[in-house]
Amino acid sequence: MTQPSRAGVIFAFAAVYIIWGSTYIAIRYAIETLPPFLMAASRFLIAGSILFAWAKLKGNDGSWSFAHWRRAFVIGALLLLCGNGAVTWAEKYIASSLAALLVATEPLWVVLLNWILTRERPNVKVLFGVVLGLVGVAMLVSGGVNHDPNQTHISSTMSVVGAVVVLVAGFAWAAGSVYANRRPIKTATSLAAGMQMLAGGSLLLMLGLIAGDLQRLNLAAASWVSLGAFAYLVVFGSLVAFTAYSWLLRNVTTSSAATYAYVNPVVAVLLGWFLASEPLTFRMLIAAAVIVCSVVLITTYGAEHTQAAEHTQAAAASVHDSECPTYRSA
Numbered sequence: 001m002t003q004p005s006r007a008g009v010i011f012a013f014a015a016v017y018i019i020w021g022s023t024y025i026a027i028r029y030a031i032e033t034l035p036p037f038l039m040a041a042s043r044f045l046i047a048g049s050i051l052f053a054w055a056k057l058k059g060n061d062g063s064w065s066f067a068h069w070r071r072a073f074v075i076g077a078l079l080l081l082c083g084n085g086a087v088t089w090a091e092k093y094i095a096s097s098l099a100a101l102l103v104a105t106e107p108l109w110v111v112l113l114n115w116i117l118t119r120e121r122p123n124v125k126v127l128f129g130v131v132l133g134l135v136g137v138a139m140l141v142s143g144g145v146n147h148d149p150n151q152t153h154i155s156s157t158m159s160v161v162g163a164v165v166v167l168v169a170g171f172a173w174a175a176g177s178v179y180a181n182r183r184p185i186k187t188a189t190s191l192a193a194g195m196q197m198l199a200g201g202s203l204l205l206m207l208g209l210i211a212g213d214l215q216r217l218n219l220a221a222a223s224w225v226s227l228g229a230f231a232y233l234v235v236f237g238s239l240v241a242f243t244a245y246s247w248l249l250r251n252v253t254t255s256s257a258a259t260y261a262y263v264n265p266v267v268a269v270l271l272g273w274f275l276a277s278e279p280l281t282f283r284m285l286i287a288a289a290v291i292v293c294s295v296v297l298i299t300t301y302g303a304e305h306t307q308a309a310e311h312t313q314a315a316a317a318s319v320h321d322s323e324c325p326t327y328r329s330a
Contacts, residue, residue, distance in 0.1 A: 021267020037208030047238030048197025055191035078176025080200025086169035093162035100268035109174035129297030136290035
């Protein structure tokens with residue numbers, strides 16, 4: 001089993017950290033004039049079709065396996081339908097920066113889910129890293145970065161509902177990440193990501209049709225800002241960043257991959273300041289530093305844990321079948 005290249009890991013983390021941090025404000029702009037579920041469904045169906053076709057042209061096989069598609073639909077339902085779809089809907093009622101901050105609870109769910117599944121108590125270092133990251137997020141929240149002057153007309157009730165929905169989305173994304181890490185689609189990363197996006201996109205499309213998004217769609221009234229944000233989400237948010245995340249789930253521990261949830265809020269806050277003139281205070285900069293420190297702690301633990309998992313997998317390879325949980329693709 002080959003070790004992933006350091007350059008590949010760095011690039012993948014950079015894509016997930018920076019690009020996904022920018023997708024929160026891109027989603028906000030996209031759903032200003034586009035129905036949320038239909039926008040999300042179209043985003044993933046387009047990107048998934050491109051990745052799927054590209055992988056097939058390169059000769060990658062395995063897309064007709066029922067087990068692969070079953071896993072693709074489970075992952076797509078958790079990550080894209082319940083995760084991304086919920087966040088997209090919620091951003092109609094809460095600020096994009098607040099959505100990013102609430103999603104930062106995901107690494108905590110990842111640690112707890114892995115603890116339940118493996119019965120192994122997490123390393124003190126990773127527990128401290130999770131707590132430190134949440135402290136950084138709390139500092140940001142207490143600083144008032146969730147204030148959104150453009151949505152004062154939204155009722156406080158719907159704002160609370162939106163916040164709860166995003167918390168549920170964070171748990172769903174954590175569950176999907178743990179499942180994808182333990183039950184990976186054992187084929188090329190581009191093909192696996194394409195299958196997951198096609199599966200999740202089709203589920204989002206069904207939800208959009210049920211919710212009446214098709215009746216609300218009016219492309220003639222769609223703004224160029226929304227259309228540009230949609231194109232950005234397809235190319236960078238889905239094709240680049242989601243593929244990078246899928247690759248990380250095969251090559252690092254879930255806890256390490258999930259550290260993007262601590263960095264994304266920082267990126268979201270900075271973009272809110274730069275693009276929407278939201279306040280950027282010294283308190284926010286200190287919180288960002290705390291969050292980065294938590295990422296270092298969890299990532300360091302993840303590297304150690306991955307090496308240990310490799311030795312365990314090698315020893316167990318002769319007695320486990322192809323359905324055995326694994327940290328990497330076959």
